[in-house]
Amino acid sequence: MFSEELWLENEKKCAVVRKSKQGRKRQELLAVALGVKVGVKGGFLWPPLKLFAYSQISSLVRRAALTHNDNHFNYEKTHNFKVHTFRGPHWCEYCANFMWGLIAQGVRCSGLKSEGLYRVSGFTEHIEDVKMAFDRDGEKADISANVYPDINIITGALKLYFRDLPIPVITYDTYSKFIDAAKISNADERLEAVHEVLMLLPPAHYETLRYLMIHLKKVTMNEKDNFMNAENLGIVFGPTLMRPPEDSTLTTLHDMRYQKLIVQILIENEDVLF
Incomplete structure (x- = not known):
């Protein structure tokens, strides 16, 4: 039977050994992330390198988790989605159904990557509003996304301008x-x-x-x-x-x-x- 003091001392030594082994493993993992070798057994990496290595490991872990996650989907397109209120029933090509509701029935992508840009028409009354805004205010007309979130309104106004020349x-x-x-x-x-x-x-x-x-x-x-x-x-x-x-x-x-x-x-x- 060990005495209590001897048992506590032995536990401390075991804890130091475990910590030392964990430290070496961590150092080896950091070295792998950086693509370098730890020259001396038990040696330590320069602290700034350790910080960089930690970020590398985090990135690798995140990528590995995404790769092996069955629920992860890879999307090639990047969108700029904005909440949009459609007037009347609007057909959703994704779910093959109509979107119903009075306000904010769904979201719509705005910008150069919007599907059917210049081909899809915006609402006529909004296009006329943009035209009147330019007629009234000239270059000061506000056509920002906050006022006209649907890019097809802006493209429709441009086409209308050219048609009316x-x-x-x-x-x-x-x-x-x-x-x-x-x-x-x-x-x-x-x-x-x-x-x-x-x-x-x-x-x-x-x-x-x-x-x-x-x-x-x-x-x-x-x-x-x-x-x-x-x-x-x-x-x-x-x-x-x-x-x-x-x-x-x-x-x-x-x-x-x-x-x-x-x-x-x-x-x-x-x-x-x-």
Whole structure:
């Protein structure tokens, strides 16, 4: 039988040994995280390295936990979701059902990654509000997300502005020349012809078109999320940016594919043409 004093002393020694072993294990783990070797048995890492190593281990543990968690899902898209109030029953493509309620029925992504950007329409009355705000306040008009959380309202107002111009951005004088250029089968010759006609636009029209194409090119860079490539944007902006001089429905229908192609070419070759 051990005396009480001898038993307590033995417990202290065992505790020191356990602590020493735990310390060595921790040091070895820190060394592995840093990719270095502990040179002397029982040696210690420099304190700043220990702090960095702890962060490395925490990161590794978090990643390992996520990898082995069956409930974890990998999402490729990053969104900017905002609570949104839909007017009337709104169809949810995710759950294949209608969202009901008076206010805040769901959330909606806003920004360049919003699906169907420029293709999806916002509410007409809100678009008119934006238009009147610009007519009334000019550059001081507040179109922030706090006032208009639905990005489709802003894109709808931009399209409305271009549609209502008395002279389109692609002017009536150059319309037929652009259509003729679009009909050229050889891609290089077609691009050269489009560039020549661009030079005929008035400076204000040219600069407006250039600025818009830079923006639309950015939209296409997020095609993975918004599903809007240059061709889709051409379908949307073709009739918006160019109209035939004569008000002929037949001519408009006949030229729609060429209008789309012109805008598509402008977007895809923005860095070359402007």
